[in-house]
Amino acid sequence: MKLVAKILAVLAAALVAIQFVPVRPTNPPVTSPWTLEGPAKEVLVRACFDCHSHETRLPWYGKLAPASWLLAYDMKEGRAHLNFSAWAEWPAEKQKRRIHEIGEEVQEGEMPPALYTFMHPKAKLSPGDKATLAAWVLSQTQGSPKK
Ligand code: HEC
Numbered sequence: 411m412k413l414v415a416k417i418l419a420v421l422a423a424a425l426v427a428i429q430f431v432p433v434r435p436t437n438p439p440v441t442s443p444w445t446l447e448g449p450a451k452e453v454l455v456r457a458c459f460d461c462h463s464h465e466t467r468l469p470w471y472g473k474l475a476p477a478s479w480l481l482a483y484d485m486k487e488g489r490a491h492l493n494f495s496a497w498a499e500w501p502a503e504k505q506k507r508r509i510h511e512i513g514e515e516v517q518e519g520e521m522p523p524a525l526y527t528f529m530h531p532k533a534k535l536s537p538g539d540k541a542t543l544a545a546w547v548l549s550q551t552q553g554s555p556k557k
Contacts, residue, residue, distance in 0.1 A: 428475040435472055435481040440464045442498035450546035454494065457522045457533040461488030464495035469529070484526075506551055513547035516540055 411419070444451070444463070460466045461484050471477045489495075492508055500508070515521035516535065527534040535543070 425475075431475055431479070433475070433479050433482050435466065435468060435478055435485050437466055438464050438495075440495040442496055444494040444497050448546075449542045453535070453539045453542055457535055457539070458492075459494060460530070460533075461485055461522075461526070462492045462494055463489070464493075484523075509547055509550045513544060513551070516543050 440463070446454075455465075466481075466485055468481070469477075472481050492512070497505065512521075517540070522530075522533050522535070
């Protein structure tokens with residue numbers, strides 16, 4: 411066998427082998443759904459729900475390692491910090507703090523992550539989307555102590 415063919419064979423075998431690593435992105439049940447309606451919800455669902463809810467839309471490669479590992483990691487970490495599918499389980503003060511953080515992350519351009527918007531251009535926030543979220547954050551956090 412030529413060297414290139416050998417390398418390709420090894421790579422193909424490795425790709426098959428890593429599929430058996432039991433790390434898979436999954437969607438647990440939505441325990442307490444998000445009750446927000448309106449334009450802010452549209453933006454959050456489009457740009458944030460894939461990592462911050464139990465309603466992740468997996469891309470076609472989402473179940474294939476190694477992409478599935480990255481997705482599973484993002485979903486686990488993202489949900490641990492902010493989970494719109496278990497929202498009502500948080501006390502009102504914590505919800506408010508999180509909404510305040512959402513405003514900060516969006517304003518600073520930290521969320522959604524750049525690699526994600528590269529793969530999902532529709533999740534990129536337009537200036538209009540950011541204004542919608544900013545207005546919503548303000549309406550939800552007004553009159554509360556910041557932090
Ligand atoms: C590709 C997955 C992904 C998407 C999409 C995403 N996030 Fe995140 N988010 C994460 C991960 C992972 C973390 C935890 C690690 C970190 O802070 O970077 C996080 C953390 C956060 C935090 C908590 C920060 C902290 O300091 O605790 C907030 C708030 C947040 N995201 C808001 C959003 C908002 C709002 C959107 C949509 C506009 C969004 N995220 C989209 C993956 C994502």
